[in-house]
Amino acid sequence: MPTAAQRLVDFLAAQGIDRAFCVPGESYIALLEALHDAPIDLVVNRHEGGAGFAAIADAKLTGRPGVFMVSRGPGACNAAIALHTAEQDAVPLILLIGQVEAKDLRRDAFQEIDYGHMFGRFCKFVGEATRPEQVPELIARAYAMAMQGVPGPVVLSLPEDVLDMECAAAAPSYSLATPAAAAPADVARIAAALAQAERPILLAGHGFESAEGRAALARFAEAWHLPVAVSFRRQDIFDNHSPLYAGDMGLRNPDAQREAFASADLILALGTRLTDITTQGYSWPAAGQRLIHVCPDPKFLNWLFPAEIALAADAQALIAALPASNVPPGRKAWAEKLRALHVADCQVKPRDWPDGLPFAEVAQAVGAALPADGIVTLDAGTFGAPFYRKVSYAPGQRLLVPISGAMGFGVPSAVAATLRCPGRTVVCGVGDGGILMTGGELAVAVERNLPIKLLLSENLGYASIRIHQERQHPGRVSGTMFANPDFAHWAQAFGLPVTRVNTRDDLPAMQEAIRRPGPAAILVKTSMQAVLP
Structure with missing residues (x-):
């Protein structure tokens, strides 16, 4: 038995x-x-x-x-x-x-x-x-x-x-609960609100985290000509190159973008819990803004943001039920305005720093070398910020990141991605503050012969915390800087060929290491001064 x-x-x-x-x-x-x-x-x-x-x-x-x-x-x-x-x-x-x-x-x-x-x-x-x-x-x-x-x-x-005991009972027969569909009357109310809104924003969250969900979201946004903002660190659920992509809700959105979002006359929040970072510290949607909130779990509805329409329903089922409609003529200009604000925020102006490269330039170069089906996995840290704003993700590309901000996520997630998606390029971005937390998982990559591209930012400190420290106690550095081992020897011990990036002139070699078959360790001398206030 x-x-x-x-x-x-x-x-x-x-x-x-x-x-x-x-x-x-x-x-x-x-x-x-x-x-x-x-x-x-x-x-x-x-x-x-x-x-x-x-x-x-x-x-x-x-x-x-x-x-x-x-x-x-x-x-x-x-x-x-x-x-x-x-x-x-x-x-x-x-x-x-x-x-x-x-x-x-x-x-x-x-x-x-x-x-x-x-x-x-x-x-x-x-x-x-x-x-x-x-x-x-x-x-x-x-x-x-x-x-x-x-x-x-x-x-x-x-x-x-x-x-270890014998067990006569088998697992009971069951099926997953069918996602709830919106009532026809609610669908009609939402359609009417969308048809009237001149400055709407579609805020898309975890409810579209599937290939079918991404495709459905794209079709819906295009049919209704809706600008799309994605919830915290979910850049890959909507085509970042689309003229309807308005950016993400991140740790610190630019003031101009926040002001524009605050002027929206309708926020359609689909498949999102409206949590801390996505709502910019629980400040958006602002009081008085019209909100339609759709989330499968009712406990997240009306808990902080009263909604004109609050539905415990499946976001994909809802948008499938919403027929396309004529949209107000002012919506095109609204979408263009939001798009222009996002594009402006994506720009990187090269600047020299005495202590290394600004990582925004590195991230953009990585994005340019990423194949159409490439996967980026990121650890938590300041080095990752440019990957959310300065790199644009297309359909087919994936971004695997810890929305919780947990350090140590980068290398294990790269191992899992390379195992799950053989033949696809996996770039693992990690800082020197996080690499030694779970970097030992590269041993699994050695065991399984996984061609991970390790991108390691070296700035000798916990930059995210150092930034807060400088703002609160300028010049008083305590507990945020450290020394590193020789990461070149460390990477070579895992069988990773090493490419060093010390200046802007080394970026083409980095891109070649990403494009070349096989594993790689790309060690980037990164400027701490570039990110300090």
Whole structure:
């Protein structure tokens, strides 16, 4: 008879899960055994945070939950950063934790943690099996919770003895909940509002994070001639070259752009939660602006921004129900104005600095060398800012970034992207403040022969924090600068040929390293002075 672990693995395989990431532990040996002959590629990572970040990137690329496995206690603590990232990013993620034996639960056993208390506040579901027949039911419930509504992280605590027990019960039959459709009367109200608005903005979020969603968004925007702004760090859901692309809602939008957005006479917020950064610190939509808010989870409706129309519905289903209509004649000029503001913000004026290259020039050169189906993965840090404003992404290109701002995301996500998309160029941007957090995941790239293009910005400091420090305490540097190892030797230890970029004249060599087959490490001497206030 199958074990509970085998039942769990069979369920995942039946849902199309073909890859999982892990740092092994003795607390889930039975699960590793069940995976031995399963049609699921098991990737062995070097850190639990790296495993979780890789699973998030894989989920972003497949639309299915990313799956990663860790051991109890310390392993689960290391995994927490990925759970938080998945919640902030609205990504379906399943964490499987090997737990202490069932008889030892809640006895403060070695490495025991109550994961309901630990993760229950920000994860969509936390379940714990105490008997083998519960495992199939719990994995089915966890899968559904990760995917339904606003996607997010779920956790299963699986005692090691329970996993190894025989399990007669199979996973229950179920289907994911059908996304809610808007009522015809609401569709008619939205259509009327759109037809009358001369200065509308379509704010698009996670609800379009699929190939079908991107295509539907493009068709809808063109049919209604709607300027499109994307929510925080979701540049790749809409063609940045389109005359309707008005930019992203980022950490600090230019004043002229913010003023223009504040003058919109209708904001159609689709598939977004209207969270902190997207709303510019909860300041936009401004009081009095007309807002139509569509989000599959009603808890995000009217919680901070009262909406004229608030729908707990699927954004793609809604726009499919909205027929094209004649638009007011003033809308063309409005779209052109927003586009001009965005294009102006994309410009980079070359300037020399004594301590290195301004990274905006580097990012633009990377964008010019990126193939039509290229993938950019980014770590968190100031070096990444130009990739959001100075690089334009076309349909077919992907941008995988931590919306949560979690450092350490870059390299693991590049590993996952290169595994998932063989043959596509994957450029991994990371700073010297983050590379050593999860850079050890390059060992997986060595093991799997993955041609990652590592782009490393070296400025000898945590620039994002240094900027805040200079604003609050000018000239008093404390805790934000550091020394680096020899990254050339470090990269070569992972088999990466090294290209150095010290001046503007070295940028063509960098572009050639990106275009050339095989892995590469591009080490950029980056100016800290260029980003300081």
